[in-house]
Amino acid sequence: MSDMYGNPASAPDIPEEDIVDITVIGAGPAGLFTVFSAGIQEMKCRVVDSMPQVGGQLTALYPEKIIYDVPGFPKVVTKELVDQLEEQAAQFSPKIHLNETVVSVRRLEHRMLEVRTSLDNTYYSRSVVIAAGIGAFSPRVPDEELYERLGEEKGAYTCVRDKSKFADKDVVILGGGDSALDWVLGLVDVARSVSLVHRRTNFRAMDHSVSKLKGLSEEGRVKIYTPYSYDSVETDSDGHISSVTIVEGKTDEKVELKCDRMLSLLGFKNDLGPIVEWNLRFEDSSIKVDPDMQTNIPGVFAVGDIAAYPQKIKLILTGFSDASIAVQNCVPYVRPGKKASHVFTSVRGLPADAK
Ligand SMILES: Cc1cc2nc3c(=O)[nH]c(=O)nc-3n(C[C@H](O)[C@H](O)[C@H](O)COP(=O)(O)OP(=O)(O)OC[C@H]3O[C@@H](n4cnc5c(N)ncnc54)[C@H](O)[C@@H]3O)c2cc1C
Known part of the structure; x- marks a missing residue:
């Protein structure tokens, strides 16, 4: 579907409870940390991944390896890092859809985005964060x-x-x-x-x-x-x-x-697949983003390995930073008139809806 950048299509009547603030495409480390970051900003989140499990490349390509360059962990086994990220994100009870690939994202009127998937589901969202890494994984x-x-x-x-x-x-x-x-x-x-x-x-x-x-x-x-x-x-x-x-x-x-x-x-093969047809600005196989992590399409952000900006390093830790910046900048988009406020969790704690 390639009409994401043109005039928005008319929006159907969607019950408020069916609309989330952020739909995250990809449940790798950057996607999972986006879900947590959205939670601390009290934004409702949905995450969709084509894999049967969360964790992105860590789960698909090197599930048993030791990682040495995640801050705060002198060393950590990949699987354990994914478990911790999943637990951290789960505190805000996101809607998680696995084994499901996002095939199109379309702008609707009233600052709404429509996300369609390979299972013929349609989800409505006020913003989208693409955390699709090196593409959707599918088993070889x-x-x-x-x-x-x-x-x-x-x-x-x-x-x-x-x-x-x-x-x-x-x-x-x-x-x-x-x-x-x-x-x-x-x-x-x-x-x-x-x-x-x-x-x-x-x-x-x-x-x-x-x-x-x-x-x-x-x-x-x-x-x-x-x-x-x-x-x-x-x-x-x-x-x-x-x-x-x-x-x-x-x-x-x-x-x-x-x-x-x-x-x-x-093993798995990866494919950017439908994402390249969404009229996003690409640089090689990554999506160009501004310093606020927004793509050329209003309300659509990109983080982690798929996001391109000057001096980008494709690492787990940069994905975490991208996620935090993207969510900050989703706030004024999702809630017009509201400024993104920086949150120190050590000062404010977690919002009440975290378990
Ligand atoms: C062998 C190897 C070792 C590495 N070692 C290190 C290391 O030691 N330290 C380090 O910092 N980094 C390391 N990396 C890099 C690190 O794994 C990546 O930087 C990181 O995984 C990027 O995270 P991400 O969330 O952006 O994307 P990914 O981990 O790629 O996750 C993206 C997810 O999006 C999903 N997806 C994509 N398209 C769609 C779609 N259309 N619909 C639904 N889901 C979709 C995919 O299925 C995937 O699960 C290593 C990478 C490899 C391959």
Whole structure:
């Protein structure tokens, strides 16, 4: 949708309770801190992310790594930082929508913005903060058309939301990183069998996970296939996966594995996708912002990795600072006539609606 910068479209009658002050696109560190910053300014917030979990790149790309350059933490494991950010944001009970991608943002009359998503939901908001990092993440799968066609119903999975769906099943896991190994270890006591297929002979995972995996393989509880890659699947008469064929990297030898659940944990791909069509001013793949973090579109701000300004450094800590500045400047936009007031939480404490 590209009419964001033109004349605003007419606004439907929207009940006040359905309108939030800020819709945050992206629940990475910058998005989560935007939600907290909005809370201390007593602004209602909604956050939408295409991933099944919050945390952005930290969750998708390096969930188990140690970070050394977050102020106040001499070192912190990525997952723990995300948990803390989520807890801090949750104090203001934001509306959080995961597994949902924002596909368009449109200006309406009366300083209203309309946000539409991949799930055909429409949200109304007085301002928007784009905290979309390097774009929307989606899981990498070996065959997109197949995954689209089969879906979880027919046995093609990209994440484990409910372990019971894997109980007493023959599970084939594709991947060799932390999450592939974590789920081999997580499902071995639940599934009937677990096979791990990885195209290299070494794994890119924590040493203690690799040792546990090797132990399970020696006990005959897990089968490891390296260097093998996915080749194809067979389905039964109901269209459900019944086996996965894999191929050896050097010899091209094929092996067919009995399978009811194929779990692709091959990492994520990122894509700026629809954002580039919203008539925002871009510099390379980032959105140009003014010193108040506002984009060229009134009421639409950008923070974190996706925001471009002179001397920008793409780090977690700069995302926090961007978020704080953007929210300050949302205040006069959302509440015309009201000036942004700087809040020391140590002096004022948190607003009453924080738990
Ligand atoms: C391997 C690696 C190591 C790193 N190590 C460090 C480090 O040690 N210290 C440090 O400070 N930084 C580090 N970084 C950089 C740091 O991770 C980023 O600066 C930070 O994640 C940016 O946060 P963000 O919230 O702006 O964006 P992201 O973390 O990218 O989050 C953006 C979120 O927006 C979502 N999204 C995008 N588009 C849409 C859409 N249309 N609809 C819905 N959701 C959408 C995405 O799914 C994603 O969850 C590292 C990065 C990598 C890749």
